[in-house]
Amino acid sequence: MDNSTSKNDEIVPKYNMNHGKRGKALIFNHKIFDENLDLSIRDGTDMDCKRLDQVLNKLDFHVTVYTDLCYKEIHTVMKKTSLENHEDMDCIAVAILSHGAEDAIYAKDTFYKLDDVSDLLTPDNCPTLANKPKLFFVQACRGDRVDKGIRSAFVDAVESKTNTSLTMPSQADFLIAYATSPDFVSFRNPRNGSWFIQTLCDVMEEQGYHLEIVRLLTLVNYRVARMFEPEYKSGVAKQMPCIETRLTRDLLLKPKCVVLEKCDC
Template sequence: MSNPRPLEEEVYDMSGARLALTLCVTKAREGSEADLNALERMFRQLGFESTMKRDPTAQQFQEEMDNFQQALDARNDPVSCAFVVLMAHGLEGRLKGEDGQMVELENLFEVLNNKNCQALRGKPKVYIVQACRGEQRDPGETVSGGDIVMITKDSPETIPTYTDILHVYSTIKGYIAYRHDREGSCFIQTLVDVFTERKGPILELLTEVTRRMAEAELVQEGKPRKVNPEIQSTLRKRLYLQ
């Protein structure tokens, strides 16, 4: 039996422009400014051209995404990567605008896919969503054992419409996301710390974010709670930000 061959490392070309769009509802979301300040620091360190919009309505969430896509496709220089940060109150699959109306996350994600945004075709698109996805609360469990990791590699001549995308949610489906009134959210603050302190492919960095959040002790209404992000990836290559 022959020994398995190590994976050949393929990486995304990050030599072009890096663009970031942050849409954040601050209304009734104490701590949001701390998150915005942390993100601004992170994007500056990672060499991103960053645009931040506060308190969009549900319609403006969609309009700002459309404007971002049009600006990307209108650029004369090559684009390497785009980050979109969405922060608001929410339910599973939806975000609440400043006006109290809901916008579908799927409609926002559609805007930059390989079919609709030529500048990002075959380029990594990273979505970071800081929002509740339900009302459940996790008190935590005592577990033991290891993790199983499956690694796949695919390099087709044509690419699927929904590839090269990374969704990072602040919590898992059905559960609350936590935010401190002064210090910001556990998720955004931890993500910024890891992304600015560590080097490595983004999925390994996100594993570190998950580890730190899983170990964190959160207290809500006097009761201990646990929370961790959820990561959904169709990236075909390794993505390095540092």
């Protein structure tokens, strides 16, 4: 009997999402920057921050918002978080809303690399988050190129309980969802917020409990790529979000169980 089919159809295991708590969500919201950086005020970011706070709370995260922090303050928050006990938590989420450039994100006073803060959550720095998802959502430009888009004639058709010791890469179990592709700008409406964060919140509200996270973010990609087409300077502008995944299992943010009080009637 040929077993090649069954071997190729190996089922991807799922992350354990049955801990007592979902976990922390940190939102670093940047609107105003030091004058020496010569960066514009990010009007509309408060809309993103408020909406993201609401949606992550609905998905059972314990959300904390930080506004216009300097880099050392951001690093301190992340370092403190890495030293906390996350044993009874499913995962952690970090959202950064700011200006950005190639390989850089801006704090209030200077730029930094995402690795400068994300590496604080690796298993050697934060053992209680080992083998747990670490989710980053980054709303920032990644360069100054503008995607003009291209017309196309294509039309779419509508965990094991065994306690086995295993060495895993330190960079495993991270997922980073960027608002745009490397070298390109991302867009933000001064009144309504950014395309990426607002679409992410829409999809999370609709499908947050039902879609595996990579599929959920693929739907975000689909909507941002298809549904936005503003006039930008001399022509049309498009935006393509980018998912970088190092997850090793499927991740589904299923609802946390609610323990009801017994009545005395």
